[in-house]
Amino acid sequence: MTATTPAAAPAPATVRPAPTGRTVLRLHRGALIVWLVVVAAAAGSLLWAYGPGATEIYANWRRGCPDDIDACTWDTTINGYYRAVRLPELALSWLCLPVAAWAGAALTGREMENGTAKLAWTQSVSPARWLVGKLAVPAAVLTAGTTVLVLVHRLTFEANPFPVYLTWSEREVFVANGSVALALPLCALALGALTGLLLRRTLPALALGTAVTWGVVRLTALVTPDLWPWKTATASLESEWPATAGDVPFGDQGMLTDTGARIPYPNCGDDFEQCMADHHAVAFYADYHPASHFWPLQLVETGILLGVAAAAVATAFWLLRRRTA
Template sequence: MTAPALTRTAPPRPARPRRALLRLHRPALIAWGVFVAVISAVLLWAYGPLGNSAHAAWQQQCTEDVCDWNDAIEGYHLAYTLSEVAIGFLPILVAVWAGGLLIGRELENGTASLAWTQSISPARWLATKLAVPAALLTAGTTLLVLLHRLLFDAHQVPDGWGWNDHNTFYANGTVAIAFPLLGLTVGALTGLVQRRALAGVPGAVALTGVSYLISWASPRLVPWKTSVGDLKEGYAAPANVIYGGEGAVTSTGAHIPDPCVGGGKACPAAHDIVGYYSEYHPSSQFWPLQLTETALVLAVAALAAAAAFTLLRRRTA
């Protein structure tokens, strides 16, 4: 008699990191899909049926002297405003999620350590954690920016919108695509530093500070246009621009802080002031401003990601 041959069953293959990530964070994936779908629907509604109704109401009820806003016009502007607020608040939500649920919680409960010992290296684990959400965020925000620009360019009710409004400027270009990626990397870094689920809150705080510094610095990296007015004309910057510095002009052409704010008529002569200057960015500089700020955001995001990988490597060495 011969002994029956023994057959070995292969151990189950671990799930691919991307699939495991999507399965683990399915609620966040669903929430992101709902967010994009809802904001897209609002923008398309404002561009289509609501925009047509608002435009008709504007032509019927508004003149050069007076305008009676009805529900269609109010709803049109409300849809536009709420979509901008949602797009602008997205990076904060991403930072909270990345710091808390994506990274901090897995380090706190030991899920990450288990994965490192069984199926995936720490570096690949973090790379997957960043790459998959980054791709989904980029795809979704790109769609929202395109739809927002579609609505902005149509501008069926010619009142109340300006390219230089902070929320409009943000949502109308590549800056809105880059900032969620910064939120992702800053959140991930704070999650690695804190190693607990509550790390999302410090991540949001850190992102707010970094965002403020970037928004302050980026207009100053693009050369300002300058307008000069005489003493009678005063400050002569055009309307519908992003304003920068302003001050007085001396007889030598030097630009100095205005020493005559609240002063009398004799003040300009006493300080050798012959006019006033204003610095500004016109609408023609929209894309230089957008691309400069986008480059800054992506550079800081890359630094945050590099810091996260360095910290993880040192802790797991």
């Protein structure tokens, strides 16, 4: 008799983790397409302002003020150039709100509400890895696109110093020129995702994530100027205003007494000299940030936003681990 050799049992198939990065891109390809269109349109607008638009506006500028820049006159030709620069600045400044809404509603809130997140956790994807994919992929895409727009904006802003721009410290210009533009969407992404995990409902997470992000952005913008030391300009009582270099953001303003104390502007009425003597005022003063403070202010605000983002991400992982323990 021939011995029968039992067939070897097939080796168990290796379970490979689901490709969460590609899954996130596939599930949210609509948002990805919208983001790519926004980046392309904003970059194209800024490049037009850097090249052909600048040539046309420069010719118009020289016709309107050939000798004295302070006496320049402009016609409606400047409006197209202004919009081409201003709209990308607004997009960079307020991109954080739609990002927070999308992160809270579509990225986490909807999947927690309809149960697809729990289904993914049973398909060889751990809750932590699921959340990493949900945050890391959008963060990389947002950072890449925003970096391109910031670089193109700086190129346009520095190459064409027409008096069409508001000052460097004007909010939208300030954001679009530096690292704050990169930190804003990352902070919004983290806050939106956290609200989605916390509420586990689409519409409430959308509303709360957007509201919290708006509050954080506004509060950060308000406190940042006071977190870097102000410079102080003074002027005699015969002057109208302390001299500063160009248009700058101002802080505290008022009068200096003969002891060096600061007092607010008094209501003097008609007799200015007697009023100054009564208050022992000897000079005007004004706190301000010169242009050299641009990068310190940028880094302070960027640090606050990234700190909030890190805290939100840490809280999200803690919350997820507690609910799935």
